Amino acid sequence: MLRQLDIESLIEELTLSEKISLLAGYDFWHTVPIERLNIPSVRVSDGPNGIRGTKFFNSVPSNCFPCGTALAATFNSDLLVSVGELMGKEAKMKGAHVILGPTCNIVRGPTGGRAFESYSEDPILSGHAAASVVKGIQNENVVACLKHFVCNDQESERKAVDVIITERALREIYLKPFQIAVRDAYPKAMMTAYNKINGVHVSQNKKILQDLLRKEWNWDGTIMSDWHGVYSTKESLDAGLNLEMPGPTRFRQELQTTHAIQTNEIHRDVIDDNVRQILKLVNESFKAGIPDDVVESPNPSKEAEELLRKAGDESIVLLKNNENILPLPKTATGSIKKIAVIGPNAKAAQDSGGGSASLNARYKITPFEGIKSKLNDGSIELTYALGAYLDRNLPDVGQLLVNDKGEKGVTGKFYKNEPGAQDRELFEEFLLPTSRLFLSDFKSDKLDRNQLLFYADFSGYYIPEESGEYEFGCSCLGTAQIFVNDKLIVDNKTKQVKGDAFFLGLGTREERGSLKLEKGIKYEVRVEFGSSPSYTLNKAALEGGGVFFGIQKKATPEEAIKEAVQVAKDADVVVLVVGISKEWESEGFDRPNMDIPGHTNQLVEEVTKVNPNVIVVNQSGSPVSLPWINNVKGFVQAWYGGNELGNTIADVLFGDYNPSGKLSMTFPVRLEDTPAYVNFGSTHGQVLYGEDVFVGYRYYEKVGKQVLFPFGFGLSYTNFEFSNLHVTSDEENVYATVHVSNVGKVDGAEVVQLYVEQEDPVVMRPVKELKAFNKVFLKAGETKKVELSVSIKEATSYWNGYKNKWQSTKGKYNVFVGNSSDNACLTGEFETEKTYFWLGV
Template sequence: MSPVPRQLDIEQLIEDLTIEEKISLLAGKDFWHTMNIDRLNIPSVRVSDGPNGIRGTKFFNSVPSNCFPCGTGLAATFNKDVLLQAGELMGKEAKMKGAHVILGPTCNIVRSPLGGRSFESYSEDPLLSGHAASHIVKGIQNENVVACLKHFVCNDQEHERKAVDNVITERALREIYLKPFQIALRDAYPKALMTAYNKINGVHVSQSKKILQEVLRDEWKYDGTVMSDWHGVYSAKESLDAGLNLEMPGPTRFRQAIPTLHSVQTNEIHRDVIDENARAILRLVNESLKAGIPEDVVESPNPTKEASDLLRKAGDESIVLLKNEGNILPLSKTAIKGQEKIAVIGPNAKAAQDSGGGSASLNASYKITPYEGIESKIIEGGNSISLDYSLGAFLDRSLPDVGNVLFTASGKKGINAKFYKKPPGATDRGPHFEEFVLSTSKIFLSDFKSPELKPGELLFYADFEGIYIPDETGEYEFGASCLGTAQVFVNDQLVVDNKTKQTKGDAFFLGLGTQEERGTIKLTKGVKYNIRVEFGSSPTYTLNKAALEGGGVFFGIRIISTAEEAISRAVEVAKKADKVILVVGISKEWESEGFDRPTMDIPGHTNELVDAITAVNKNVIVVNQSGSPVTLPWINKVQGFVQAWYGGNELGNTIADVLFGDYNPSGKLSMTFPKRIEDNPSFLNFASTNGTVLYGEDVYVGYRYYEKVGVEPLFPFGYGLSYTTFELSNLVVSYDAENVNVKVSVTNTGKVDGAEIVQLYVSQVNPSINRPVKELKDFGKQFLKAGETKVVELNVSVKEATSYWNMYYNKWQSEKGKYKILVGNSSDNITLEDEFEVAKTTYWLGL
C-alpha cells in the first residue's frame, strides 16, 4: 500500500500562523506557485495551464506536452467516457509536470462565433458544457490532482475583458451562464474555481459578494478555493470580503503585507475575513498533498502509446461530418481503376493546427499534419493512389514559424540559440553563457532564467541561427516582431530591422510587442543560407519599458507570391486530380485569448481558392479547422464537408481516419453554424461599447434563438452525419415526482459499424412565460455493429428537466403542467415524442 499523504491541521495552523503569514498566503509567490511557510511546514502549491494540455511552468524551451483536441472539439464527441479518460490523462500528466492544480477546464458559453476563447470552451448549450466540464473534472481529480474550473462567470468575449461590464438579466445568468458551473459543482465538485476578469452588472466578479458569497458559498455550499485569473484582482478589501481567496500571480499587487495589515489593524478588513481566506488556501494545500508529488520533481513528458491512442480516439470522435453528397466519403486507399490521383490543397494541409492561441497554447510533443495523415493512408493502401500538393492560399497573420524547416550546423532540425551578456559587435562580448536548440521561431522569453543572470537582471542578448534551404528560386520575405529588439541577417546581410525602426503592434501576450517588420531577398533553390537573428531582451525595447520580463522575438520566412499566383498553381494541380481534399480554416493567430475575431469569415483568399478549385473539379471535399463557426459561402459547391476543430497532437491522423473510413464519424456539432454572423443572436450586442456589453439575447443563446425566431442555420446544434444509418424507436417514458426515465431503442440500419448520439430535449406544453422551444436535458452515445440494436437509457431529475429562473421569487421554479419529451439525433431532427406531467409547482435553490 502507498503511504497516506500527510494532511495539515488547518485549525491548529490558523492559531499558529501570524497575521503577516496569513496575509502572505493570500497571493501567489510567483507566476505558478502559492506561498510556502517553511516555519510551519506549509508547502507551496504549483499550478499549470491546462485547458487542452499541461504546459508545466515554462513558456521558453518548455518540456513537451501532449495536446488534446480543443474544448469545442471534445464536447463534439458527446462521449462522457472519453471526456472522463481525457481528464484522467490530464491528471497523470500534471503530476509528471509537478503540477498540483490544473487551470481548467474552461466552461464559459460560446455566446458568439467571434469570441477569442470560444474554442477553449465547450458549447453554446449549458447542459452540454456542464457535462463536459464535470467529466473532465472527475477524471483530473480521480488522479488526486485539483481541477480549477474557469472562468467564473461570463468571460464570453476578449474585448476589454478586464474592464467590460456585462449587463445581463438574472434569468439569463442563471439558466445559461452559471448553469455549466452549477452542473460541474453538483456532479464533480472541482476543488478550485477561477474568477473571470469582467464585471457583471457593475461589479467585477473577483470582488462580487453576490457571485462569490451569495451564490457560490451560501446557495451552492461551495468550500473549495477561489483564485483570480492572472492579474484579475482590482482591490484588496473588496476582493477579500467577497471571498476571493487567492490573488494570482505573485508577487502580489493588491495584498502587500504593510497596507493589508494596516487595514486589519484599523478594522477596515476583519480578522475573520483573513482567517477564512487563509483556511481556503490551506484546504487547497491539503488537496494538493494527496497527489504525492515530490517537492524536487523534474518536469517530464509523456511520450507513451497509451497517451497517443487516447488523443487519437478523442480526435476521431470529435470530428463532425456535415456534408457527404453522392457518398464521396469515405475515400478508398487503393485505386479502383488504374492509377488515381488525390490533390491535397490548402493553407492548413501542411500546417499542424493543434490548438487555439493564448494560455491554451503549448509546446506539443509532436504534431501530425493533415497531409502526413493522408499520406500514411495512401502508403497503407500500397501507393496505387498518388498525391499532389499545392498551398493555394496563405493563412498566416504573420510570416510562418520556421522552426521545423531550419537546421543547425550539425544537421539537427531546429534553431541554435546562444545567450550573451553583451550585444553583438561588442569588443568584450565574450563567450555565450547558455545554449539551446529550439523547435520554434516563435520565441517567448518571459520566463527565461539562467544562473549567470542575477535575480531581476533582465538585460541580455541572444543569437538565433539556422540553415535554410529554399524549395524554389525566387524573392523571399523575411519578417520579425519582437518585445525587445531584433535584426534578421541572411548570410550576414541585414534584411529585417526591428531595432532602429519599431512600430507598436499586437505581437506577444496581451499585445505588448511591435508590428512585424519585413524585408525581401532573392534566394536560389537548393542553396544553403545562414539565417541569424540578433535579439536584445525587453530593456532594449524602444516603445515600452514596462515589458514582460525577458521579452521575445517571432520570426518567419515565406516565398513572395500573389494570391492569384498561389490560386493558379493550385488550380493546375486540381485539374489533374480525380478528387481534391481542401484543408482550410483558421489558426491560433486568428482565434486566441486576448482578442476576438473581427468577422466570421476565413481571412485571406481561402474563399476565392475554394471557388476556383470547384470550378475545375467537382469531386471536392473540404476539411475545416477552427474552434468555432466560420462563414462558408461555397458550401453548396463542394460534395463533402468535415469540421475537424483544432485536433491536438494527432490531428492529421484523425482527419485521415475519418476521410478514409478507418473511423466512422460520430461527432455532433457542439454549437450552431449560422449562415452568416448577422444571424447570430449576439450580433447586435457583441463586444464592449464604452465599457459595456448588453446580453440582449437573454436566454436565447444558440439553437434556443434560431428555433424561437425561425431562422434556419447552416448546420444546427447537435448535427452530424455517419457512414451508416440509424433508427430510433420504442420510446418508453416513466416518471415520478423526482425523476424522468427515458428508454429508446437504437438500431444501426446500415452496413458499417458506427455510433449514434441520442439527444433528449424537453419542452413545456403551455408555459406561463416566454421559454425556448426546447432545451437539451441529457444525451447518450451508443456504439453499434451493422444491424445491431441496443437500448439507450437516459435519466434527468424533474426539477432540472422543467425549471426556469423566476426573477420575482429569485428561485428556480418547476411549474405544474405537461411537458414533452423530444428524442432525436440532432436539435432539428426529433423523431420520437412523449409526455410527462408535473403535479404541482415547486421552488428550489442550491445544486
C-alpha cells in the first residue's frame, strides 16, 4: 500500500520550529526530514540532459542525453515522452525523487549561455517538447521540476537583471511554454528564475507565482527557488516560494523567521500554506518507490543506449547537401578511396554544454570513432588532422593518463598535510576519469567535518604520440603545481592571478609551462593541489575548491592549419568537425558573439581551397557564424549529442539513418540581424525585451530579413511531396488533413508543420505562427494522410493588454502547411463566428 502523509494532521502536529525548517533545503540536494513525525527527506538532482545524482566530484557515471535544442529538433513528441521515461528510470537509480528539469526558457538570442539547455525560439515547440518530457518523467512517478519560471533567457547578471517586458510578450512568448506544459502534463514542481520581471524578483513575485500560476492556471504543485535564488524572507514566503534551495538556509533562519511571525510581519497561515506544499512534494516522492538505503548506480542497459542513439539520430539536421555529396559510401568507389576527418571536435566528445547540465557521462563516442566504426572492410583509408585548437584551456587528459596497472584515468591521493611533510598521512585514493576536478562537495569520513584544508596529488603517466614541445597548464580554486618527472613545470601556487575558472568564475586564470617530450616515452605527471583555504585570492571560495589541468602538443595556428591542408589535399572527401564546446557555451556567461572561437574559420577556408568535396559537421547548442558556408558542399548541424554523439553523426553521414531533424531555431546570417541584438545582455541591471512578440522567425518574416537557414528547416536523403490539404473547424478546434508522399528512393521521415495567420488583425501580429506539427515515417513510394488539430483559442488568440485577457477575434484565418517556416506552401482557411475573451490554460 502506498504510504501517504496526512498533511492537515501534520500541520497541526508540527512545531513552529519544524515548520520553518521544512521551508529550506537540508543541503545541496535534499529537503529537511522531520524524524519525529516520520517525514522523510526528498532528494533532487540536476537533469536537463542527464541525471547526475548527488555528487559533482567522483560522481556515479550517468547517461548523457542530447541537449534541449537537439531534442526539440526531432519534432517527435512520442520520442520525447520515451526520453522522459528513461530520465525517470535513471533518477530512481540515483535515488532522486525530483528531476530539476526540463528547461523551457526561450532561445531569445543565439548567444545566450544556456540556450542549448532550452528547446526553441518558438513557444509552441518549446511547450510541446517540455510537456512530452514531463509526461515521460512523471509516467515513472518521478517529479518533474519545470524551470526556470520565467524569462531566465540570458546569463548576464542573471541574479540581478530586471527584465523590462510588455504583458503581451510575457504571455505570448515566454510564459506560453510553461502554460502548455501545465495544461498538457502538469509538472508537480516549478523552479523560479533568478531574474526580476518589471522590477520584482520572480522568486518573490506574487503576481507571477500566486495570481497567475496558482489562481489563473489552477496549478497546485511545489515551487522551489533556483540555487541561491532567494532574495528575501517575508516577500518570498508571502509570494508562495515554498522551498529555498539549497540548504542550509540563508533567508529562513529559525530565529529571524520566528521573530517575523511573532510580530505579525509574516502571517502563520503563510507558513502553513508553504509547508502544505512541501508535504505534498513528500507525498509525491513516495510514489517513486525509492528505498531509503538506495545506492546510486549507473544505467548500462542496451535499451538506454538504443534510445539515446535514436534521439541523437533524429535530432541531427542536414542543412546543405549540394551534388548529393551525402551519404558517404562505406566501401571504396571510383571517386572515394580516402576520407580525411579534420577539426577540433573530431576526436573530442562534445556531449553537452556547460554548467549544471554537464555531468560525468558513462561513456562518450567521438565523431572520429563513429566514422571509423563504419569503415569495417578497410577499403577506404581514413586520415586525420586536428587543424585548429578549440579549447579555452588545455584539454582534459583524464583518458590519456594511465596508472601503474595501465588503467586509464587520473590517480587522486588525498592527504591531511602538505607535500614534503614528514609522515604524510594518506586518507583517500581514487581513480578518476577526468582531469577537470571540481571538489566543492568532496567529503571524507576520515576528515573532521569542519576541516576544509586538505591536499591531494593527482597523477598519471603520459605517453606522447609525437615528439615535440608540449604545453602543460592548470587553473585552480585553491593552489596547484604541475611536475613532470619531479620537475616543476607550472606554478599556480606562489603567484596567482584571478581568472574565470569554475562554476561562478571564482578561480585563477590558467597558468602554463612547456617541456620537450619524446614519442613513446612514459612521463610521470603529478599535480600537487591544496584545497580552497590555501587559495591566495579569495578566502570565501567554495569548500573543497578544485583544479583543472591539461596537456597539449604545442603548435602555432599556422602549423596546425598547414598540416590539415596537406591531409585534406590528399583526400577524396573531407569531413570537417567543428563548432564550440561547454567551455564556450555554458551556464554562468553569455557568448560575446556568434563566432566559432580560435582559427576554425580560417581552417575551413584553407581546406576548401584545396579540396572541393568538403562536408562540415557543426556541434553547438545554438547558431554560430558560418562565413564559409557557400564554399562547402555539405553542412550538418549535430548539436551536443550526449553519449552517442559520434555514432549518431556517423549514422547520418553514411546513410544508416536518413536525417529527419528540423531546426528548432533560425540560423541568422549575422548576429546583427537578430531581433534581440540591440537589447541583449544587461545595461545597468536592466534588459529591455524590445523585440516584444517578434522573436525568432516571427521577426525575420515580419521585416523581410533574409536568414541563412529558417526555423523548421531540414533536408533528407529522399524527397517528400504534400498534397490535398483539407481544413475544417468547429466551435472548439481547427482540423487539417494533408497527404504526404515519399517520392524518393529511401525510407525517411518528414515533419508536417501547421502555421496560422489572422487575415485582418486588429493588432500588430506575426506573419504566421506555428500552431501544430506531426512527424510521419514513410517508406520509399509510400503516401500517408496526416492529421493535425489545434484548439480554436490556441490557434487564434493574442493577449489583449487592455482587457488583461486572451482575445480570440471573430474573422478569417489562413492556414499554411509545409515542412519549414519558409516552405509552408499549401494553404487553407477557417472562420470564427464570434470574439471572446478567456483566461487559464
